[in-house]
Amino acid sequence: MTQTLPREWAHRAPAQRAILWLGWFALVALFVWCWQIMSQDTIWAFVWDAPDQALDIGGRMMPPKWGYLPQLMKPLWDTLNIATLGTIGGVIIAIPVAFLAARNTTPSTTFLRPIALFIIVTSRSINSLIWALLLVAIIGPGLLAGILAIALRSIGFVGKLLYEAIEETDARQIEAITATGAGPAQVLTYGIVPQILPAFWSISVFRWDINIRESAILGLVGAGGLGLKMNASLAILAWDQVVVILLLILATVVLSEWVSAQVRKAII
Amino acid sequence: MLKIKNLSKTYKTGDTALSDVTLEINKGQLVGLIGPSGAGKSTLIRCINRLVEPTSGEVWLGDVDLAQLGRSELRHQRRRIGMIFQEYALVERLTVMENVLSGRLGYVPFWRSWLRRFEAEDIRRAYELLDRVGLLQHADKRADALSGGQRQRVGIARALMQTPDLLLVDEPTASLDPKTSRQIMRLLTEICAERGLPAIVNIHDVPLAQSFMERLVGLRAGTVVFDGPPTDLSEDALTEIYGAEDWNTMRPGDDDESEGPLDVERAAEVMA
Structure with a gap:
């Protein structure tokens, strides 16, 4: 033990420190630059005017026209149906896609897995509203377009989270089931499904919760539900009706969030 | 009962886990597989039921060469081989x-x-x-x-x-405390004796292996370097398997062997 021990210790090497410092500096510079571009195109007169405008619209919203509420029940029911049926449809398609996309369950990594990943990315990269816009053009306005839009957007979300859950399963449990002489379908139902079931329910309910929000605005492009009424009320500047719709959406979302929290609590 | 002939396994990474292992296990025999980590114990038992595919060699269970079987025939034969895992699985x-x-x-x-x-x-x-x-x-x-x-x-x-006609047991006690380990080993040996069931038990606890196994096979770097009854496992043999170390401090004599069969029942009550 005659060797001399180092006296100093630093968390990062000097070069690392310099890079880190430069990185932060670049980030701040970028922020300043973006701020300048943003302010260039802003018409400041409108911004200074904003509090007055907000107060004005707020004033027109008061008092809310509660008598409008009964007329909203049918569109609300439509919205719930769009969200629920869309979620169910999306989940049903997402399950096989997830198994094809997961590295440990896909039958072919070179062919089927890229296809499954492509389906997931496509579905995820297009917003429900855009899906609805396309579908309204293709199959005409109405509930069906909304349901399909929600389903198409859900495939990617559920598929991605589910395939990650499949890849995170404990390989030893699967190995043990394989070692009993079980067939591939049995390995799936005994080794993998019990492991991903909690994730599956929690992902599905979470997506349903998101879909309720999204389906409330799909009507803006003609896909049925509350959005349709919103569009109509906005068009005639009936702010006292708009506020009733907004409050109804808020109440529905709070309720769906409560339901999804209960479901998740029950399965974990 | 089980005949392993010239079994070799080289992983894709180029690591040789087993080279030319030949081993024969008779009906009702309890064989402890000992050796340092990475010696190929786990690979050896996984090559038998082909959770790991052997590179070459034969594995005869009765009159079937497991190494040659196709997918569905392999599933059929796996039913004859029970497997017990380190972390229970x-x-x-x-x-x-x-x-x-x-x-x-x-x-x-x-x-x-x-x-x-x-x-x-x-x-x-x-x-x-x-x-x-x-x-x-x-x-x-x-x-x-x-x-x-x-x-x-x-x-x-x-x-x-x-x-099963054969039990493969992979480090059954590695995640258990010493007392529970003994209870599990005792249960395993009793069950094998009741049914005349042969078993290959990977085990890194040498004293435990010596007190429960009737035959020990020592692996080092994928080759069998010891094969005999526990009484033959001398210090020289241990050095051959694991490398040089002061073996006297871990001999079974130093270990407390006072617990009788009553302990099992008492412990079962506590656990229940």
């Missing part, structure tokens, strides 16, 4: 009973296993085995609600549910 979210019954998966059609509609005879045997390993009252608990020793008992019952 139970399906944690299924009940104890479902885990035990999963030992029958190779025998029942998919729809029966999916609907959990096992044959009455299977259910009777599952209860019998749970009773044998002392877990009858835990049948409907979820596997992750049990203690380590209890889980390993479920693992044993699952393997026996296959009505």
